[in-house]
Amino acid sequence: MSVRNNVIAVVAISFIVVGGLWAYGNLSKEGERQKEEGALSVEGILLVAQRSTFNGTNPEIRVSVNVPKKLVVVNEDAVTHDLQIKDSAGGILNVNTAPLKGGQHFNAAIVAYKPGTYEYFCSFHPGMRGKIVAEN
Ligand SMILES: [Cu+2]
Numbered sequence: 490m491s492v493r494n495n496v497i498a499v500v501a502i503s504f505i506v507v508g509g510l511w512a513y514g515n516l517s518k519e520g521e522r523q524k525e526e527g528a529l530s531v532e533g534i535l536l537v538a539q540r541s542t543f544n545g546t547n548p549e550i551r552v553s554v555n556v557p558k559k560l561v562v563v564n565e566d567a568v569t570h571d572l573q574i575k576d577s578a579g580g581i582l583n584v585n586t587a588p589l590k591g592g593q594h595f596n597a598a599i600v601a602y603k604p605g606t607y608e609y610f611c612s613f614h615p616g617m618r619g620k621i622v623a624e625n
Contacts, residue, residue, distance in 0.1 A: 550619065561596055562595045574599070582602070607620070
């Protein structure tokens with residue numbers, strides 16, 4: 490097997506193992522494509538709670554001010570998680586999935602009203618938090 494084939498095999502396996510990985514595709518390629526085409530469909534982000542992280546890395550989410558992004562939160566752990574976004578200054582739409590048991594999911598949207606850096610987090614686990622960066 491050539492080195493190139495090995496690399497392709499590793500990439501393919503990574504996609505199968507990390508179910509939430511399509512979110513990265515949406516963040517990069519799909520987002521760019523939709524911007525170029527001016528597509529009407531709403532961009533989406535999938536955050537999968539697994540082993541007490543979101544998508545394994547608590548990825549940074551980038552949004553444009555006043556452009557809603559669909560957010561789907563899935564709990565694939567045995568323990569309960571939630572996802573909250575809170576900003577008392579009103580810079581971003583607050584989100585609270587309420588406690589999700591294993592296997593449950595919640596559909597929401599990320600809508601930033603002002604540029605800035607916000608946070609999404611699980612109220613049960615201090616390590617489960619990531620940034621939301623909103624730009625004009
Ligand atoms: Cu949690």
